[in-house]
Amino acid sequence: MHPELLPWIVLFLPLGAAVLITLFTQRNRELSAAISIGAVVAGFVLSLIFRAWVGWQPEVRESAVTWLSVGSFHVDFGLRFDPLSLAMLLLVTGVASVIHIYSWGYMKEDRSLPRYFAGLSLFTFSMLGIVLASNFLQLFIFWELVGVSSYVLIGFWFERPAAADAGKKAFITNRLGDFGFLLGILLVWTHLGSLNFTVLQENFTADPQALGTLATAAGLLIFCGAMGKSAQFPLHVWLPDAMEGPTPVSALIHAATMVAAGVYMLCRVSFLINAPALEIIAWIGGITALLSAVIGIQQNDIKRILAYSTLSQLGYMVMAVGLHGPTPAMYHLTTHAFFKALLFLGAGSVILGLHHEQDIWKMGGLRKKMPVTFWTFIVGTLALAGLPPFSGFYSKDSILALAAEHNSGLLIVGVIVAALTPFYMFRLVCVAFLGAPKSDAAGHAHESPQGMLWPLRILATLSIVGGFIGIEQLYGSQFHTLPLEPSPSFLQELIAPFVHAPMAAVSGLVAALVGLAAAWALYARATEDPLPARLGALSRWMRDRFYFDELYEATVIRLHDFIATIAAWIDRWIISGVAVRGTHGTVELVGRALRLIQTGSLQTYAFLFAMGVALVLYLALK
Numbered sequence: 001m002h003p004e005l006l007p008w009i010v011l012f013l014p015l016g017a018a019v020l021i022t023l024f025t026q027r028n029r030e031l032s033a034a035i036s037i038g039a040v041v042a043g044f045v046l047s048l049i050f051r052a053w054v055g056w057q058p059e060v061r062e063s064a065v066t067w068l069s070v071g072s073f074h075v076d077f078g079l080r081f082d083p084l085s086l087a088m089l090l091l092v093t094g095v096a097s098v099i100h101i102y103s104w105g106y107m108k109e110d111r112s113l114p115r116y117f118a119g120l121s122l123f124t125f126s127m128l129g130i131v132l133a134s135n136f137l138q139l140f141i142f143w144e145l146v147g148v149s150s151y152v153l154i155g156f157w158f159e160r161p162a163a164a165d166a167g168k169k170a171f172i173t174n175r176l177g178d179f180g181f182l183l184g185i186l187l188v189w190t191h192l193g194s195l196n197f198t199v200l201q202e203n204f205t206a207d208p209q210a211l212g213t214l215a216t217a218a219g220l221l222i223f224c225g226a227m228g229k230s231a232q233f234p235l236h237v238w239l240p241d242a243m244e245g246p247t248p249v250s251a252l253i254h255a256a257t258m259v260a261a262g263v264y265m266l267c268r269v270s271f272l273i274n275a276p277a278l279e280i281i282a283w284i285g286g287i288t289a290l291l292s293a294v295i296g297i298q299q300n301d302i303k304r305i306l307a308y309s310t311l312s313q314l315g316y317m318v319m320a321v322g323l324h325g326p327t328p329a330m331y332h333l334t335t336h337a338f339f340k341a342l343l344f345l346g347a348g349s350v351i352l353g354l355h356h357e358q359d360i361w362k363m364g365g366l367r368k369k370m371p372v373t374f375w376t377f378i379v380g381t382l383a384l385a386g387l388p389p390f391s392g393f394y395s396k397d398s399i400l401a402l403a404a405e406h407n408s409g410l411l412i413v414g415v416i417v418a419a420l421t422p423f424y425m426f427r428l429v430c431v432a433f434l435g436a437p438k439s440d441a442a443g444h445a446h447e448s449p450q451g452m453l454w455p456l457r458i459l460a461t462l463s464i465v466g467g468f469i470g471i472e473q474l475y476g477s478q479f480h481t482l483p484l485e486p487s488p489s490f491l492q493e494l495i496a497p498f499v500h501a502p503m504a505a506v507s508g509l510v511a512a513l514v515g516l517a518a519a520w521a522l523y524a525r526a527t528e529d530p531l532p533a534r535l536g537a538l539s540r541w542m543r544d545r546f547y548f549d550e551l552y553e554a555t556v557i558r559l560h561d562f563i564a565t566i567a568a569w570i571d572r573w574i575i576s577g578v579a580v581r582g583t584h585g586t587v588e589l590v591g592r593a594l595r596l597i598q599t600g601s602l603q604t605y606a607f608l609f610a611m612g613v614a615l616v617l618y619l620a621l622k
Contacts, residue, residue: 003050003053003054003058004060004063004079004081006046006047006049006050006053007047007050007063007079007081007089007132008063008079009043009046010043010046010047010050010089010093010128011079011125011128011129011132012125013039013040013042013043013046014036014039014040014043014121014122014124014125014128015121015122015125016039017035017036017038017039017040017117017118017121018036018118018119018121018122018125020035021035021036021114021117021118021121022118025114026114026115027114028114029113029114032113032114032117032118033103033104033113033114033117035117035121036100036117036118036120036121037097037100037101037104037117039121040093040096040097040100040121040124041097041100041101043093043097043124043128044090044093044094044096044097047086047089047090047093047094048090050086050089051086051090054081056083056086056087056474056477057082057083057477058081058082058086060081061080061081061082061198062078062079062080062081062134062198063078063079063081064076064077064078064079064134065077065078067138075135075137075138075195076134076135076196077138078133078134078135078138078196079132079133079134080132080133080134080197080198082478083474083475083477083478084264084267084268084330084475084478084479085131085132087330087334087471087474087475088131088264089128089131089132091334091337092124092127092128092131092257093124093128095252095257095337095338095341095459096120096124096127096252096257098341098345098455098458098459099120099248099251099252099341099345099455100117100120101451101454101455102248102251102345102348102451102452102455103116103117103120103246103248104451105448105449105451105452106246106247106248106348106352106452107246107248110246112156115156116153116156116246119149119152119153119156120153120248120249120252122145122149122152123146123149123150123152123153123252123257123258124257125145126142126145126146126148126149127142127146127257127258127261129141129142129145130142130143130146130261130264130265131264134196134197134198135195135196135197136185136188136189136195136197137185137195139265140178140181140182140185143178143181143225143229143261143265144178146229146257146258146261147170147171147174147175147178147229148171150170150171150242150253150258151167151168151170151171152167153245153246153249153252153253154166154167154170154242154244154245154249154253155167155168155244155245156245156246156249157244157245157246160244162241162244163244163245165241165244166238166241166242166243166244166245167244167245169237169238169241170238170239170241170242173228173235173237173238174228174229174235174238175228176224176228176235177224177225177226177227177228177229177235178224178225178228179224180220180221180223180224180225180227181221181222181224181225181226181228183221183224184218184219184220184221184222184223184224184225185222187211187214187217187218187221188200188211188218188222188272191210191211191212191214191218192210192211197268197269200269200271200272201271204271204272205271211272211274215274215277216274216276216277218272219272219273219274219277219278219281220277220280220281222265222266222269222272222273223266223273223277223280223281225262225265226262226263226265226266226318227262227284228262229258229259229261229262229265230259230260230261230262230263230314230317230318231259231288231310231311231314232262232284232285232288232314232315232318233284233287233288233291233315234548236288236291236292236311236548237545237548237549237552239254239259239307239310239311240304240307240308240311240545242254242307243301243303243304243307247303247344247345247347247348247351248344248345248348250303250306250307250344250348251340251341251344251345251348252341254306254307254310254340254344259310259314260333260336260337262314262318263314263317263318263321263329263330263333264330264333266281266318266321266326266329267321267326267329267330267479270321270326270479278321278322278323278324279322280322281318281321281322282318282319282321282322282323282407282410283319283322283410284318284322285314285315285316285317285318285319285320285321285322286315286319286409286410286413286414287315287413288311288312288314288315288318289311289312289313289314289315289316289319289413289414289417290312290315290413290416290417290420291315291546292308292309292311292312292315293308293309293312293416293417293420293421293424294420294542295308295542295545295546296308296309296312296420296424297420297423297424297427297531297542298529298531298532298539298542298543299424299543300359300360300361300529300543301358301359301360302347302350302351302358302359302360302363302428302432303344303347303351303358305360305424305425305428306340306343306344306347308424309340309343309384309421309424309425310340312417312420312421313332313336313340313384315417316332316396316399316414316417317329317332317333317336317399319399319403319410319413319414320332320398320399320402323399323402323403323405323406323407323410324402324406325398325399325402326475326479327398327472327475327476327478327479327480328395328398328399328401328402328472329399330475330478331394331395331398331471331472331475332392332395332396332398332399334395334466334471335383335391335392335394335395335463335466335467335471336384336392336395338383338391338459338462338463338466339379339380339383339384339390339391339392339459339463339466340380340384341459342376342377342379342380342383342456342459342460342463343377343380343381343384345452345455345456345459346373346376346377346380346456347377348452349370349373349447349448349452349453349456350363350366350370350373350377350432350445352448352452353366353369353370353373353445353446353447353448354439354441354442354445355441357439357441357442360428360431360432361431361438361528361529362438362439362441362442363431363432363433363437363438363439363441363442363445364431364432364433364434364435364436364437364438364439364442365433365434365435365436365437365438365442365443365445366432366433366442366445367433367434369442369445369446369447370433370445370446370447370448371447372447372448372453372456372457373447373448373453373456374433375460376453376456376457376459376460377429377433378429379460379463379464380459380460380463381422381425381426381428381429383463383464383466384421384422384425385421385422385425385426385512385515385516386418386421386422386508386509386512387422387509387512387513387516388494388497388509389464389467389468389494390463390464390467391462391463391464391465391466391467392463393467393497393508393509393512394466394467394472394493394496394497395466395467395471395472396418396508397497397501397504397505397508398472398497399414400414400415400418400501400504400505400507400508401497401500401501401504401505403504404501404503404504405501411504411507414508415507415508415511416511418507418508418511418512418515419511419512419514419515420515421512421515422512422513422515422516422519423515423516423518423519424519425519426515426516426519426520426523427519427522427523430519430520430523430524430526431523431526434524435524435525435526435527438527467493468493468494
């Protein structure tokens, strides 16, 4: 068997599971779960086998079949094999496998479990399609499939108005970004004549000015797609509301898959984006990181705090791409997948143990009642906060070092975010896990079953060792065409940030410690939040997310409704009324008049004939 067949099997296994569950096993909960879990776990195992078989730099870089051929226009359905796609293949199937297994314990009692697993499998198939796509058209199709499947999963409990609205909000907001993305793809195709990533990169290597004066526009239009999927300012508003979906869905969407798709796509086509566009992208990422971190400080819903932390970390990644650093961006994307999936699944364990309570101020004292959840959550928090030797420190430091090299303003933004992140995360830990129980639900909390705890242990391990398993070197071989070198010793890796970029490493570490100390001082024994009394109106603004939703409601949505009302009036009265019905009425009146002539009388017909002859003679002799 050719090794290139394995990724095709990995790609279509989740689709087969989704089809089987939807058509044949809707009434069998256990079988539906087994099919979905088995498909993604088998995909992960096959991905490991493929990687071991061909290595990170396979000789065959693409496997394709002709999909569409019209004249000189040919589109292949192809899979691309390089360090970037292979690493993401392992990441998506691995994290998805853990979340699928966890979902069986978390969603076991839900009456729509088969529909849930069918949606989960469809989502995994869509994300794998993005990761393996070899051309823009194929990527865009799977890009939209991710949007559809995320709509299904976010609105899974559609009987709740908030969940249904959140699904629609995510779908519509992403369409705004995808419209610009599609325009960017069309612009690239019309000027370069190809959609294949390999061909495009070869063209740009030969002629960096291939897009001419449209290079900046093309880069920013392509970035629009990432702005929607990766929830960058000002299209960030959909992601916190996506918390209305089941917690494992939040882990899947906010860890290694949907929101990471935008960053992955930018890194995949980074050769297309010129310096002016990268400058704008970097600042949008920095603004998103800072804005989200500030809002996260005053959120009280455990999942919303994690959602804003996701937004903030995505801002870091996009900022890194804009600073000419796809390697640090992908490095942080990978480590973030480990500890953010861990944090969301830990939050799900807390929510289940407290009978679906999500307000951190109604928790407390969970450290003793849920010890495994607590310690694994601490690992995820330390990794997210960027403290060594946890993986988040090393990947975040690579971004701060990049900012120190290219843009001092963005370095300051990055350091501020590095201080705010441990502040709001240890606020969560202190309030939810320490102190005395703050409600009856917290007082009667219980640890989750082992089927949910083992995924936490696995992700906690990856969150610890993720900085030492050669992830940065792997992505470096993709973007800098360097050979994969043997990993340095553990001690060298441990202190590497302080050797290579001491100012960035020390700044990030000091900022994290300051944020941690401030959170401990304010919240270690707090029974209510002290910040509203100290910050006043600013606290209310942060809690209400700086009123972006209300602003959009008063401006964009109202303008949209006004334009829609005018369009409806024009359609009803001008097009339907005057054009369609007016034409119809005129024809009907003419028909009625002509029917009056058809009397059946020969004298009348003779008279009309004579009148016609006389008129013709008059016109001819005039």
